[in-house]
Each structure stands twice: as C-alpha cells, then as structure tokens.
Amino acid sequence: MQLGRWIHTSAMLVAVSLLLGGCATSSTTSEQALDQLLADPALAGASVSLMVRDARSGNTLYQHNPRTRLVPASSMKLLTTAAAMDVLGPQYRFSTQLLSNGSQQGARLMGNLYLRGLGDPTIQWADYQALAASLAGQGIQLIQGDLVFDDTWFDAERLGVDWAHDDEDKYYGAQISALTVSPNSDFDAGTLIVTAKAPVAVGQPLSVTLSPPTDYVQLSNLAVSGPGNSYGLNRQHGSNLLRLSGTLKPGTQSRQWVSVWEPTQLVANLFTQALAEQGISVQGRRVIGGVSPATATVLATHQSAPLQELIRPLLKLSNNSMAEALLKAMGRQQANAGTAAAGVAAVADFLRRQGLDPATLNQVDGSGLSRRNLVSAQNFTDLLLAMGKQPWFNAWYDALPSAGNPDRLSGGSLRYRLRGTAAQNNLQAKTGSMGGVSSLTGYITDAGGRRLVFSMLTNNYVVQGSRIKAVEDRVATALCRSELAREGR
Incomplete structure (x- = not known):
C-alpha cells in the first residue's frame, strides 16, 4: 500500500512539474496536470466545478463538472455588480435627501423634516453632519414638526434569505436598510467599530469607544486587562446589547466591527445628535419609517461616488452591504420595488439580454452569503465572456482583486495569495469563502499571451479552507504558465 501510494504521488508530482516547470507544456500534459491537481487529497469527497475557456473565442479548453451547480459564496458578487453596471449604469449615484412639507419662517421650519435614504451604503457620520450643517446654513434653528426617517425606498426585510443566525452580529452579516451609515471608508454599512483599550494595570476594565459615537447601543463590559488575550465581543440577538468579555494584554487595544439591530434607528440617533450640534431643535416626534410626501421640497442632498468607482471597494474587499444595496436598488429601478426578489429578477433580465439563461442558476441575494445561491463554472465563464463585450468592461475588470x-x-482579497508566481499581477479574479465553500473566478493570461476565463467552485470539503485555496492557487499558476490546446476537450 505504501509503495503504491508513493508511485501515485510521484506520478502526480511529475505531471505538475512538467506543467509548472515551463520546459514541457504540451496541451495533453497541461490537461493531465489539471486532472492531477483536482485529484488532490484535500478535495476527496468534495464537489468541484472547473471550467477554462479562451476569452476571445469562448472555446472550452478544460472542464470538470462544468454544469454542476454549487454554492458560490462571494463570487456571486460578479453577477450582482455586472448587472448593476448595466441596469443602473456606471454613473449611477446613491442619494440621501433632507426634505420638508412645510415652509421656513425666519429661523423656524413650519412642518415636518424628512431624512430620506435611497439606499446609500457609503454614507458616513461626517456626511450626516454635513447635511445638518447645510440646514443650519439656511438659517433654520427650530423644526416645528416631526423628524421623519424615511427608509421606504427598500423593503423592511433586513436580512437575506437563509443567512446564518451566527452571522447576524458580524460586519459581513449587517442588516440592510435604505437609510444606513458606514463607520469607515470600507463602507461596512450598518456596523459600528468598537475599540477596546486595556489599561496597564492588570484586572482593570477595558475602556471602550464607538465609531461613530452613539448611545444607540448598550455595553455589558466584563472584559479586563490581563494575560491570555481571550477578549471577545458579540451582540445579543434581537437587541443592541454588546457584550465584552475575556482579557486583553495590558497596554494593547482591539478594534472589532459589530452590526447593529435596525440601522435606520442608528441613523435616527446620529442625525438627531448632528442637528443638536448645529443648535437645531425639534418640537415634534421622531418617526421611523415614515414616507416623504411627493410634494415635499428638497432642502439638501448627499450623493455617493458613481457606481463605476463604488464597485472597486465592493469587489476588492468583498463588501456584502454594498452588494445587497445594489440588488435592491436594481429592483427599485426596474420594478419600482426595493426588494431582493425584484433585484434578482433584474439580474435575470440582464442575463437574458446577454444571451444567457438565468434558469440554469439560482440567486437569492446580492452578496453570496446565502447557501441557497447555486451557480456553475459554466455560468460564471459565460458571464465573464459576456462582460468582455460591455462598454464599461475595463472599470469592472479593474475592480476585481489582483x-x-x-x-x-x-x-483586495487576493493580496496575500500567489506572490512570487507567474499569476502575480496577472490573475484578476473574485474569491469566495464560507464554511465548506470556496471559489475563484476570473481572468488570467497564459504563457502564450492568450487571455483565459476560468471558474473553480468547491463545496462540501472537510479540510481547512486554506488547503482548498492552495489548490486554487496551483490551478491558477498552472493556467498562466501553460498553453492548453486551442480547442480543449
């Protein structure tokens, strides 16, 4: 048994070395080497879909279960962003508006003030402060009416279909709202950054600051300065109680991101604070989820950067909140319904316009966080080929991790991978990772200067995810250092 295993392993290494060594790159050897890479023990019992095609002709050069539908994880963002560039357009901007149905009399606004969100996942605390300052700049110091927070551009479904319960307090599982706030330039909308600092004295409680600063959440701080670095943070389900526990090394600090329950109410808390900073008081109630009248006058507006710029942090950093906002924005644009279902229908229409069949895949969210999403390597390579024909292709291509x-x-998510290989600064691709799920989909140029499109999806593995990523990296390196047959097989 040991001798047989040695012979099998040696044969695999020889085949791979022929491919990677650059001295023998026949198409047959290349295909056999890819077969051997997929025979890696890490993939034993797993499901794998792999397809490699010529980016110009579309010819299939290699395939392994190409039509097997698997969970794609964050590679789903390829579909969402491609459709958004078509449905919304590269110059599309998210807006956030201040409106009123009343009139200004001196320093008084006689009527309601509406803060209307149109889904911007990039708006930050400073932007809300700027909106409040704009109001003060118009001479308004008193609102004799209600302060209404209008998040009705999107529906009230805060989470995606079948998102995991234990992801709810994570930044990547943040709730979706048309009126939200991001704590940073990564645009992790619907979250707060919690910075905990350990005093030098052992056994003393950690000091905690929030960004943006707010009293919307409550702290249960049982964490102390001490050895072991067992510090942890979580949010209790259904509430905004943040629980800090464990120990943090004396003199050090920890920064963690935590999602909030009901982002619209976080915005209400922050904007009320921003108005107070400007000396503006409100006589009426604070109303969550009210609808801005069609006849209301716009007093101030904040706009995001254009979509062709936003897709860069979205794809590079695999931003879930931005992807979900785009999905619902497409639904609102195409069907006047800010729902995930309407967004999925908009993506399906986009695929049909490209000559692709949306019935061959299943999409339920924009980010890929749901395990109900099912896509094959054939679907993804079809998409990559179609994207090469779009007028905005270069912006989309450049937004992929390099x-x-x-x-x-x-x-982006590939910055630590494939350094020092022929794939460095060659492979432009989207990654995907979940428990038992890994994917890599994108563009790469082979040794002959030919651009390839490829997609590899792996599900149901039981080894560490890093081992699957290593196989993906070997496949990518093999592709860029070889020349597969022009017609493949």
Missing part, C-alpha cells in the same frame, strides 16, 4: 498585489485596494 493576485499578489500588496496594495489593499488593488490586491
């Missing part, structure tokens, strides 16, 4: 590039907004 392998081995250490710059965070260039390399």
Whole structure:
C-alpha cells in the first residue's frame, strides 16, 4: 500500500512539474496536470466545478463538472455588480435627501423634516453632519414638526434569505436598510467599530469607544486587562446589547466591527445628535419609517461616488452591504420595488439580454452569503465572456482583486495569495469563502499571451479552507504558465 501510494504521488508530482516547470507544456500534459491537481487529497469527497475557456473565442479548453451547480459564496458578487453596471449604469449615484412639507419662517421650519435614504451604503457620520450643517446654513434653528426617517425606498426585510443566525452580529452579516451609515471608508454599512483599550494595570476594565459615537447601543463590559488575550465581543440577538468579555494584554487595544439591530434607528440617533450640534431643535416626534410626501421640497442632498468607482471597494474587499444595496436598488429601478426578489429578477433580465439563461442558476441575494445561491463554472465563464463585450468592461475588470498585489485596494482579497508566481499581477479574479465553500473566478493570461476565463467552485470539503485555496492557487499558476490546446476537450 505504501509503495503504491508513493508511485501515485510521484506520478502526480511529475505531471505538475512538467506543467509548472515551463520546459514541457504540451496541451495533453497541461490537461493531465489539471486532472492531477483536482485529484488532490484535500478535495476527496468534495464537489468541484472547473471550467477554462479562451476569452476571445469562448472555446472550452478544460472542464470538470462544468454544469454542476454549487454554492458560490462571494463570487456571486460578479453577477450582482455586472448587472448593476448595466441596469443602473456606471454613473449611477446613491442619494440621501433632507426634505420638508412645510415652509421656513425666519429661523423656524413650519412642518415636518424628512431624512430620506435611497439606499446609500457609503454614507458616513461626517456626511450626516454635513447635511445638518447645510440646514443650519439656511438659517433654520427650530423644526416645528416631526423628524421623519424615511427608509421606504427598500423593503423592511433586513436580512437575506437563509443567512446564518451566527452571522447576524458580524460586519459581513449587517442588516440592510435604505437609510444606513458606514463607520469607515470600507463602507461596512450598518456596523459600528468598537475599540477596546486595556489599561496597564492588570484586572482593570477595558475602556471602550464607538465609531461613530452613539448611545444607540448598550455595553455589558466584563472584559479586563490581563494575560491570555481571550477578549471577545458579540451582540445579543434581537437587541443592541454588546457584550465584552475575556482579557486583553495590558497596554494593547482591539478594534472589532459589530452590526447593529435596525440601522435606520442608528441613523435616527446620529442625525438627531448632528442637528443638536448645529443648535437645531425639534418640537415634534421622531418617526421611523415614515414616507416623504411627493410634494415635499428638497432642502439638501448627499450623493455617493458613481457606481463605476463604488464597485472597486465592493469587489476588492468583498463588501456584502454594498452588494445587497445594489440588488435592491436594481429592483427599485426596474420594478419600482426595493426588494431582493425584484433585484434578482433584474439580474435575470440582464442575463437574458446577454444571451444567457438565468434558469440554469439560482440567486437569492446580492452578496453570496446565502447557501441557497447555486451557480456553475459554466455560468460564471459565460458571464465573464459576456462582460468582455460591455462598454464599461475595463472599470469592472479593474475592480476585481489582483493576485499578489500588496496594495489593499488593488490586491483586495487576493493580496496575500500567489506572490512570487507567474499569476502575480496577472490573475484578476473574485474569491469566495464560507464554511465548506470556496471559489475563484476570473481572468488570467497564459504563457502564450492568450487571455483565459476560468471558474473553480468547491463545496462540501472537510479540510481547512486554506488547503482548498492552495489548490486554487496551483490551478491558477498552472493556467498562466501553460498553453492548453486551442480547442480543449
């Protein structure tokens, strides 16, 4: 048994070395080497879908279960962003508006003030402060009416279909609202950054600050300064009680992101604070979820950067909140319904316009966080081929993570992978990762200068995810250092 295993392993290494070594790159050897890579023990019992095609002709060069539908994880963002560039357009901007149905009399606004969100996942605390300052700049110091927070551009479904319960307090599982706030330039909308600092004295409680600063959440701080670094943070389900526990090394600090329950109410808390900073008082009630009248006058507006710029942090950093906002924005644009279902229908219409069949896949969210999403390598390579024909292709292509590039907004989720290989700064691809799920989909140029599109999806593995990523990396390196047959098989 040991001798047989040695012979099998040696044969695999020889095949791979022929491919990677650059001295023998026949198409047959290349295909056999890919077969051997997929025979890696890490993939034993797993489901794998892999397809490689010529980006110009569309010819299939290699395939392994190409039509097997698997959970794609964050590679689903390829579908969402591609459709958004078509449905919404590269110049699309999210807006947040201040409106009123009343009139100004001196320093008084006689009527309600509406803060209307149109889904912007990039708006930050400073932007809300600027809106309040704009109001003060118009001479308004008193609102003799209600302060209404209008998040009705999107529906009230805060989470995606079948999102995991234990993801709810994580930044990547944040709730979706048309009126939200991001704590940073990564645009992790619907979250707060919790910074905990450990005093030098052992046994003393950690000091805690929130960004943006708010009293919307409550703290249960049982964490102390001490050895072990067992510090942890979580949010209790259905509430905004943040629980801090464990120990943090004396003199150090920890920054963690935590989602909030009901982002619209976080915005209400922050904007009320922003008005107070400007000396503006409100006589009426604070109303959550009210609808802005069609006849209301716009007093101030904040706009996001254009979509062709927003897709860069979205794809590079695999931002779930931005992807979900785009999905619902497409639903609102195409069907006047800010729902995930309407957004999925908009993506399906986009695919049909490209000559692709949406019935061959299943999409339920924009980010890929749900395990109900099912896509094949054939679907993804079809999409990549179709994207090459779009007038906005270059902006979309450049937004994909670039392998081995250490710059965070260039390399993104691939910045630590494939350094020092032929794939570095060659592979442009989207990654995907969940428990038992890994994917890599994108563009790469082979040794002959030919651009390839490929997609590899792996599900149901039981080894560490890093081992699957290593196989993906070997496949990518093999592709860029070989020349598969022009017609493949």
